[in-house]
Amino acid sequence: MKNIPLFTTENGAANLILGSVPGFGTAYVRVLSAQDGKALAAECAQFCRAAGAEGVYATGLPEQESWPLSTEIWRMTAQKARLPQTQATLEPVTAETLEEWVALYNRKFRAVPNAVWLSPSQAVLKAREAFFVRLAGQTVGIAKGAGNQIHAVAALAPGGGRAAVLALAKALEGPEIALEVASVNEKALELYRGLGFRKMETLSKWYKIG
Ligand SMILES: CC(C)(COP(=O)(O)OP(=O)(O)OC[C@H]1O[C@@H](n2cnc3c(N)ncnc32)[C@H](O)[C@@H]1OP(=O)(O)O)[C@@H](O)C(=O)NCCC(=O)NCCS
Known part of the structure; x- marks a missing residue:
């Protein structure tokens, strides 16, 4: 499945990494810029879920500490x-x-x-x-x-x-x-x-x- 290098909405922009969706059911979101982080996260997650992702993980959100930490790399x-x-x-x-x-x-x-x-x-x-x-x-x-x-x-x-x-x-x-x-x-x-x-x-x- 192809990645979306630049997914833009009125709430910001992100890189959607969808390569692991077919096998692992996981999608990754690298936020590039955000006017409204929560709204952007919801839009990215909705898109990733429509592509088949069960788990969606993000990095770079402005208020990211308000989400549960999955892992550090x-x-x-x-x-x-x-x-x-x-x-x-x-x-x-x-x-x-x-x-x-x-x-x-x-x-x-x-x-x-x-x-x-x-x-x-x-x-x-x-x-x-x-x-x-x-x-x-x-x-x-x-x-x-x-x-x-x-x-x-x-x-x-x-x-x-x-x-x-x-x-x-x-x-x-x-x-x-x-x-x-x-x-x-x-x-x-x-x-x-x-x-x-x-x-x-x-x-x-x-x-x-x-
Ligand atoms: C991290 C890891 C490499 C540690 O290896 P290790 O210290 O040699 O592991 P141990 O000696 O404690 O355990 C033996 C491993 O051999 C596996 N093993 C033992 N007999 C086996 C067999 N007949 N067939 C297949 N696997 C077998 C065990 O399931 C165990 O793997 P697991 O930890 O994934 O369950 C190992 O846990 C692993 O492969 N994890 C999954 C992949 C991973 O996380 N890699 C690192 C990413 S950065």
Whole structure:
């Protein structure tokens, strides 16, 4: 589903992010300007719901603290040289395994706040950014990243998250490895903190509309 880069009404303007509506039922609203924040939020939510969204989340509303906080998005970093060693390896996704990888990703990220739903046609393969994580002959996780950024990791077996972070970080560019995480994702925070990642900044705050 296409995003609406500029949704304007007499109450303001917003960027409507609808890409995750088909798979996760969630839409995101980045408010660009608002004369009447409450009225604009209601209009954006109405549009997103008509497009099929069940949950609508917004950032940048002037009176945003009056809505229930859904999550903050934090940027965390770690020095690659200081991460623990791992025996885990990455196996790039191929044309044959792309569908399986995307299905696993969507299953693991359905309940993760602000996660992006991937359609099977998504160009993860072209960019060669998506991997299965293998350890001791088993697939223990999935990972996605590029440059010095971890985009996504998920566990398919106990300890799979740790294996995924470390194997991916080893393959990414250093010296600093960065990622974004929802402040309410306790399991992910525990994993990242345990490996030495530290919060650098709050990138955005998201509030549930309606
Ligand atoms: C955050 C996360 C990566 C932590 O991984 P971890 O520390 O290795 O996880 P643990 O060792 O405590 O737990 C084992 C995981 O393997 C999963 N697992 C165990 N056996 C499994 C099997 N046979 N098939 C599939 N999954 C299995 C468990 O369900 C658990 O995942 P869950 O936390 O999603 O329920 C993991 O909780 C996860 O994949 N969460 C969903 C995706 C996510 O939030 N990613 C981070 C976004 S920034």
